Amino acid sequence: MPLVGSRVRKYHLFHRILFLNSSIPAIFGAYAFGPSLVPEAKTYRFLADVLNDAAIILDTLSPSLSRYPIPGLRLAALCLSSSCRALCGIAAGGSKAAITLHFATPVSGVGDVGDLNAKDSSKETVLALLGMLVRTFQPQTIPFQAIHDLLPSSGRSWFPT
Numbered sequence: 001m002p003l004v005g006s007r008v009r010k011y012h013l014f015h016r017i018l019f020l021n022s023s024i025p026a027i028f029g030a031y032a033f034g035p036s037l038v039p040e041a042k043t044y045r046f047l048a049d050v051l052n053d054a055a056i057i058l059d060t061l062s063p064s065l066s067r068y069p070i071p072g073l074r075l076a077a078l079c080l081s082s083s084c085r086a087l088c089g090i091a092a093g094g095s096k097a098a099i100t101l102h103f104a105t106p107v108s109g110v111g112d113v114g115d116l117n118a119k120d121s122s123k124e125t126v127l128a129l130l131g132m133l134v135r136t137f138q139p140q141t142i143p144f145q146a147i148h149d150l151l152p153s154s155g156r157s158w159f160p161t
Contacts, residue, residue, distance in 0.1 A: 014075070021079040022086040029090040037094035041102070048092035055084035 037044055058081035065074040100120070104111035 017075065018078060018082045022082040025083040026086040026090055029087045030094075033090055033094060037091075038098040038101075041095040041098035044091040045095040045099070048088045048095065051084045051088035051091065055081045055088065058084070 033044065058077045062074050062077045062081070065077055100113060100116055104113040104116045
């Protein structure tokens with residue numbers, strides 16, 4: 001269904017609301033979490049994982065929330081999910097930088113943060129390529145029809161109407 005007229009305005013308003021609900025928590029989260037990221041890096045790494053899981057759960061449950069008679073429940077869940085994802089980015093990025101700095105600082109001599117980041121990035125690239133290679137040669141174990149049968153058949157769109 002093409003987006004025309006009022007649907008376009010609702011779509012753009014929806015995305016502006018989500019953008020604000022991710023930008024404002026990111027700004028205040030960086031201000032609040034910033035000073036304690038280095039001494040508590042592992043705690044904030046765990047917090048980032050929990051916030052990411054919460055965001056994924058809220059995103060997954062949001063289509064089923066339109067059934068309830070509470071107006072704006074789905075939008076509230078998506079806004080909360082967007083805020084969780086923004087705070088996850090702050091906590092994960094800061095804790096990764098703190099852990100990188102810790103491992104790049106040797107007992108004697110000079111550490112090289114750039115070398116450590118380059119090796120970490122190449123490791124992530126190799127793992128992504130191996131994952132794609134395995135998926136290319138893996139036979140399809142779940143038939144497409146089984147996935148299609150699990151999707152809601154109520155005719156509702158994934159976008160707000």
